[in-house]
Amino acid sequence: MKQKLELLMPAGNMEKLKFAFAYGADAVYVWAPMFSLRARTNSFTLDTLEKATKYVRNLQGDKKIYFTANIYAHNLKIKPFLAQFKKMVAMKPDAFIMADPGLINIVRKNYPDVEIHLSVQANNTNWAQVEFWRDLGIKRIILSREISIKEMKEIHEKVPDIELEAFVHGAICMAYSGRCLISNYLSHRDPNQGTCSHSCRWEYKVFKDERSEAELETITGRPEDYEELKGNFYLEEKERPGEMMNIEEDEYGTYLMNSRDLCAIDYIQELADAGIISFKVEGRNKTVNYLASVGTAYKEAVSKVEVGEKYDSLKLSEEIFGIANRGYIPGFLAGNPNSNAQFYERNGTFGTKAFLGILRDYDEKEKLVRVEVKNNFDLWDTIEVMSPSGIQEIKVEKIYKTNINHSIKKSGTTFEWDEYWFDIKTAKEIQTAHGGWYEVWISMSKKPEAFSIIRKELVVQK
Secondary structure, three states, X not given: OOOOOEEEEEOOOHHXXXXXXXXXXXXXXXXXXXXXXXXXXXXXXXHHXXXXXXXXXXXXXXXXXXXXXXXXXXXXXXXXXXXXXXXXHHOOOOEEEEOOHHHHHHHHHHOOOOOEEEOHHHOOOOHHHHHHHHXXXXXXXXXXXXXXXXXXXXXHHHXXXXXXXXXXXXXXXXXXXXXXXXXXXXXXXXXXXXXXXXXXXXXXXXOOOOOOHHHHHOOOOOHHHOOOOOXXXXXXXXXXXXXXXXXXXXXXXXXXXXXXXXXXHHHHHHHHHOOEEEEEEOOXXXXXXXXXXXXXXXXHXXXXXXXXXXXXXXXXXXHHHOOOEOOEEOOXXXXXXXXXXXXXXXXXOEOOEEEEEEEEEEEOOOOEXXXXXXXXXXXXXXXXXXXXXXXXXXXXXXXXXXXXXXXXXXXXXXXXXXXEOOOHHHOEEOOEEOOOOOEEEEEOOOOOOOOOEEEEEOOOOO
């Protein structure tokens, strides 16, 4: 009997949780308020965590929800953590994702039946560590991003009686999964307390040594004021004389530590063969467009591998490359990426498709759908309507801007947003929908599927 495989998706809020499941997630992970490594941008409260858990329990199939509580706590956080943990245990999530060995030890003593998954923040890189945590009652290990498939396979062979999870997509930390002090040093926000400011992705300038302090003070850092640096510039680490690391800079800055994104769509079969049973996607702060595209691609790959079939990684890569990204690498799965791990040119994004908006409600009489606009689109544009069941192209034949009238949709429906209707008396036909607007209505011949979004191909500048 083949092992049941799991696609584990991020859920930054209730809406994203619903989109994640709509586009293929078998499980989601959510923030525990105050006690996860995304505490600064957390939108979950204890109340919404409870609602999220109830929502998951009402879904068809064996869907799961994991609460992430993976900070490394200082003394003053232990007491409030235990008080909140008691409330979260009562909600009965499927597991808690934790990292702090002290907190894990307390939880094991007080809640011996609670399932714990060891966070990637614990940096498990070898089978001896995995064996250690298994003996302490950990059910699943989320392996370090910095190890190869070959190492994963050896871990599984040495400790076969523990579940293994691995990240397959998303942003990569330039340090060992959060073990970084740059944010703390520059902005007094500690990554291991959930408040990382991602200082490694900021724009930095490189200056020649001969500039005086007065000259440096006159530089604003604005692109239009940029003074091009002449010659080549390098970093040399003290203990590695002669190993020169090239620094490239343009008018937008230098991106010395800007790591590329992880994409393992080519490696799902190899990961499964190595013993991975949960395939994790990073991105609790990403958009529903990200969840739709990544979920669609990885769900197909994981589902095919689960039943012993091959999948078309090239086709699925096209979907993944459509979303904004920093350039993809397979991380450390095939070995150390060395200089390929960093993207030096800019902190910009690639992507072949623009996320235009979310489709909300449909006026059957007027054959119009309400769009929550995210980016500009024009009359007669060819756009894609992406839904959980597939993608279709349409032309935008009408765009209206109108005043909002609304009534609350009845409870018990699957699409739990406010219900709006189209008011022709206040409508104004327009040529362009602007991203700064909250909504427009566009023509559509039939009611779109729940959780549908729209997007369009980007025009590549030659």
